[in-house]
Amino acid sequence: xxxxxxxxxxxxxxxxxxxxxxxxxxxxxxxxxxxxxxxxxxxxxxxxxxxxxxxxxxxxxxxxxxxxxxxxxxxxxxxxxxxxxxxxxxxxxxxxxxxxxxxxxxxxxxxxxxxxxxxxxxxxxxxxxxxxxxxxxxxxxxxxxxxxxxxxxxxxxxxxxxxxxxxxxxxxxxxxxxxxxxxxxxxxxxxxxxxxxxxxxxxxxxxxxxxxxxxxxxxxxxxxxxxxxxxxxxxxxxxxxxxxxxxxxxxxxxxxxxxxxxxxxxxxxxxxxxxxxxxxxxxxxxxxxxxxxxxxxxxxxxxxxxxxxxxxxxxxxxxxxxxxxxxxxxxxxxxxxxxxxxxxxxxxxxxxxxxxxxxxxxxxxxxxxxxxxxxxxxxxxxxxxxxxxxxx
Numbered sequence: 022x023x024x025x026x027x028x029x030x031x032x033x034x035x036x037x038x039x040x041x042x043x044x045x046x047x048x049x050x051x052x053x054x055x056x057x058x059x060x061x062x063x064x065x066x067x068x069x070x071x072x073x074x075x076x077x078x079x080x081x082x083x084x085x086x087x088x089x090x091x092x093x094x095x096x097x098x099x100x101x102x103x104x105x106x107x108x109x110x111x112x113x114x115x116x117x118x119x120x121x122x123x124x125x126x127x128x129x130x131x132x133x134x135x136x137x138x139x140x141x142x143x144x145x146x147x148x149x150x151x152x153x154x155x156x157x158x159x160x161x162x163x164x165x166x167x168x169x170x171x172x173x174x175x176x177x178x179x180x181x182x183x184x185x186x187x188x189x190x191x192x193x194x195x196x197x198x199x200x201x202x203x204x205x206x207x208x209x210x211x212x213x214x215x216x217x218x219x220x221x222x223x224x225x226x227x228x229x230x231x232x233x234x235x236x237x238x239x240x241x242x243x244x245x246x247x248x249x250x251x252x253x254x255x256x257x258x259x260x261x262x263x264x265x266x267x268x269x270x271x272x273x274x275x276x277x278x279x280x281x282x283x284x285x286x287x288x289x290x291x292x293x294x295x296x297x298x299x300x301x302x303x304x305x306x307x308x309x310x311x312x313x314x315x316x317x318x319x320x321x322x323x324x325x326x327x328x329x330x331x332x333x334x335x336x337x338x339x340x341x342x343x344x345x346x347x348x349x350x351x352x353x354x355x356x357x358x359x360x361x362x363x364x365x366x367x368x369x370x371x372x373x374x375x376x377x378x379x380x381x382x383x384x385x386x387x388x389x390x391x392x393x394x395x396x397x398x399x400x401x402x403x404x405x406x407x408x409x410x411x412x413x
Contacts, residue, residue, distance in 0.1 A: 023138055024048045024065070028058035028084060029073040029100070034123070038071065041127060042134075055079030055087075062088050062095060063393065066354040069118075069137045074101035074108065082115060089116045091356050094144060096137045100125060160193075160200060161344045162337035166329040170197065177324050178204035183276070185321045186299040188328030191378030194299040195259060197328060201297055202255040210254025213247050217268075218260035225268045227284050230275070236285020248281045251294045261321070262300035262307055266314065273317045296321065331373040331380060339365040341377065345384040346395075358388060363397035371404060 025047050029035045032053070039049045050065070052058035054076055062070060070088065074081035081099060088095050099112040102123035109120035118140065119133050160171060177184065178201045186194045195214065202212045220228050227237075231246030247256060258264075264272070275281045276296060280289045298321045307313040331338065342365060350358060360368075373379055383404045391399045 022046060022048045023068040024050070025134070026050045026052060026058065026061055026065075026067045026070045028052040028055065028070065028076075028081075030054055030076045031073070034073070041131075045131060047134075055081065055084035058084055059087055059091070063091050063356045066092070066356070067095065068141050069134055070095055070097045072097055072099055074099055074112070075103055082112065085112065085115050085117055092354070094141075094354055096141050098133055098137060159344070160196060161341050162334060163340060164334040164336040166334045167337060170326060170328065173324075173326055174200050174204060177201070179206055181206075181295050182323040183295070183321050184297045184324045184326060185304075185318070186297065186326045186328060187304065188299075188301065189330050189376055190301045191376035192328040192330055193377055194301075194328050195257070197326060198255070198257040198259075198297045198299060202257075205255065205295065207254050207295055211251050212255050212257065213251035214257045214259060215247050216259050218263035222265040222268070225265060226271060229268065230271065230281045230283055231286075232284035233286040236283075240285065243283075246281065246283065248275060248292045248294055249290060252292045254294065256294045256296050258296060258298040260300055261298040262302035262304060262313060266312075269314045269317050273314060273320060276317075276320045331376040335369050338369045338373075338380065341380055342368055342384055345381045346388055349385050349388045353388070355388060356393065358391065358393055358395060360395045361397065364395050364400050367397045367400040368404070 025042055027035055027038045027042075027049060029038070029051075030053055035051045035053070039051060042049045050061055050067075052061055055072075056079060058070070058072065059079075061067075072081050072084055072088075076084075081101070085097055085099065088097055093116075096118045097116070098119045098121060099109075099117045100121045100123055101108060112120045118137050121130055121133060160167065162168075174197065184198075184201060186197050188194050198214075199212060202208060215228060217225065227240075227244065227246065229246050229248055231244050231249060232240050234240055234243045258272075271281075275292070278289075279293065280291050282289055304313060304318060308315045308318060331341075339360075342360060346358060346360065349355070368380070368383075371383075375382075386403050387395050387399055390403055
């Protein structure tokens, strides 16, 4: 149900608008002056805000400016019994969606609100679509470790060298792979990701190399594999340490010959693909245990990139926390929030076993549960029960 805030110092106007809008199935909150309106707008994301211009204590134009400072995505409609063209133009220039004179024409007001709701929904959809289609993957950090990775990526991305990425879960190995693709000569080609740990061993060959119709019971039609789908681009084999030995042998052959054969097929198919692999396992131990082919490792590891744990890049934690907070607030349409310095210091003292993924989850939790300013006490309350303290 759309939520509307009415800010007006006249009780009769507030109550009349509330009755009309609730009859139209809107959820309505009321504020008797600009200060109360600002407080409510800071705590709640309203779909539309109706704001009177002439009010005691704080003028409606000032309220408009402060509301949009708090959250530029708020949709504000100004109403006034002293309306003229100059006032309406000034309101629109300051960011108001529309201007309505008092006493309001009910039909015009309802149409304006419906149009404003459409605009709010369109802005939200546009943001979601931009996030989905965006090919920009920010690599946030200023530590020496992350700067070395950025430098390595810039140097090796333009080549076709195969790259092997290692590092604990949640450190951003996929992010490194995407940056390698975006900065490569293959950036206009596909980026195909395969999570080798998530695919059953009996299906991994079909996923990688495709299959012919009738090659097994459920093969009701021909299917291209990921090597073919990634041709001309990059194939990212994530968690390759979990791949079966049988599949490893076929991947090795594909890398040696740049050709694959579909399951159940005989025809060799040429593929032009750059392979980037990643694992969270100690690959040397896996080789010694006979779980991973040493010859495949050497084929894949022309360039080695080790992604550090978050605990190894403590300097980046405040930067990452602020980045995630801004991102989450934007995604959820929340009022603007900020960390106290002591809160950022507290985040740096946590033992981040889940690395960047865990930090993002904690920041999202803080953004949802905390007030405008996130304190060290908030961090202690909402983050540390799930993470051991690393140092005092």
